[in-house]
Amino acid sequence: MLMNWIIIIAITLGTFILMEGLTWCIHRYIMHGFLWTLHKDHHQKSPGIFEKNDAFFLMFAIPSWLFIMLGVMNQAWWSVAIGAGLTLYGIAYFLVHDVIIHQRLKWFTRSNNVYVRTIRWAHKMHHKHTDKHNGESFGFLWVAKKYWDKVQDDKKRNSKQAEVSETVSL
Secondary structure, X not given: OHHHHHHHHHHHHHHHHHHXXXXXXXXXXXXXXXXXXXXXXXXXXXXXXXXXXXXXXXXXXXXXXXXXXXXXXXXXXXXXXXXXXXXXXXXXXXXXXXXXXXXXOOOOXXXXXXXXXXXXXXXXXXXXXOOOOOXXXXXXXXXXHHHHHHHHHHHHHHHHHHHHHHHHHO
């Protein structure tokens, strides 16, 4: 019984981790490829709360729902575990991308967390490209080293400036 739970948890976590690579590919080759018409308004803002890009939510939610539903109906718990991993990734995507990065909900507007600052910077570099070509940083949770280095350099520079300001004011 315990071994079954360990396998189910491993499948769920494995699915979550594999989704990062799959999401990179989908973002790079599908969203910035033949489905650019849906993703375009995410890079070129228009008025309103919702975007055509939000349709991708359904494209990701439907497989999650099907894996869970069909898994429960057929008592295929591996399928439920895959659906759970997809669902957890979707929740993480919503919280990181829509809440923390784009601040569609004003929950974490002043975070100084290094990871949050790094992921925001990487996403900002992604959005500097307003067309579907010449993009960068297509990942979601994993951030390339060059963005970490930039945020660390900024942190060092800001602390040195604060020291100089303190010394000048004394």
